[in-house]
Amino acid sequence: xxxxxxxxxxxxxxxxxxxxxxxxxxxxxxxxxxxxxxxxxxxxxxxxxxxxxxxxxxxxxxxxxxxxxxxxxxxxxxxxxxxxxxxxxxxxxxxxxxxxxxxxxxxxxxxxxxxxxxxxxxxxxxxxxxxx
Numbered sequence: 001x002x003x004x005x006x007x008x009x010x011x012x013x014x015x016x017x018x019x020x021x022x023x024x025x026x027x028x029x030x031x032x033x034x035x036x037x038x039x040x041x042x043x044x045x046x047x048x049x050x051x052x053x054x055x056x057x058x059x060x061x062x063x064x065x066x067x068x069x070x071x072x073x074x075x076x077x078x079x080x081x082x083x084x085x086x087x088x089x090x091x092x093x094x095x096x097x098x099x100x101x102x103x104x105x106x107x108x109x110x111x112x113x114x115x116x117x118x119x120x121x122x123x124x125x126x127x128x129x130x131x132x
Contacts, residue, residue, distance in 0.1 A: 003124040005039060008132050009078055012068055013039035016104045021046060022065040023057035031057055036100040037068060044080055044122040047097045049115045050089070058084045064122055076131035086121040093117040 005013070019037040022030050033054055038045040044066055048055050058064060062084040070076040094111070096119045101109035 001125050002042075003080075003082075003127045005042060005044075005124060005127070006129075006132075009080075009127065009129070010039045010041075012070055012076070012078055013037055013044060015070070017068050017070055019046075019066050019068040021054060023054045024061045024063065025053075025057060026060060036104050037066065038096070038100060038103075040121070042123070043085070044082065044124065045096065046120040046122060047093060047100055048118055048120070049112075050118050051116075055087075055118055058087070058120065066122065070131075073131070078130070079128040080122070080124045081126040082122040082124045084120045085123045088119045088121070089116060093119040 016036075018034050020032055021035050021037075022032050025031050031053055035046060035048065035054075046066070064082055064084060066080045066082070068078055068080075094117050097117050098109040101107060
């Protein structure tokens with residue numbers, strides 16, 4: 001089952017709006033963190049580092065929830081439930097975090113020694129929208 005991102009969803013995801021992402025720990029309890037996000041035509045894109053709890057969690061259970069709010073406007077948001085279909089490492093993940101750093105911080109990304117970046121492609125299965 002899939003849900004389609006609308007143009008308005010993609011605009012919200014492309015803008016430098018912070019997202020809260022929920023993954024599931026091994027015992028089934030939720031783990032939440034704030035992160036940068038992006039989107040392609042059909043997937044929500046998340047970038048993290050290999051070994052972080054959220055990445056370890058999606059290896060064990062690829063189901064995630066992502067909530068994104070437009071800036072400080074609590075009356076414009078989307079909540080996306082989905083499945084991490086793909087984890088990409090290497091130059092593509094590095095290029096993605098570099099683009100996110102420019103969008104969110106306005107500065108070039110500086111690699112951290114020993115850190116390996118990973119980009120997730122999240123296929124939406126359910127989307128709740130508020131304030132379109």
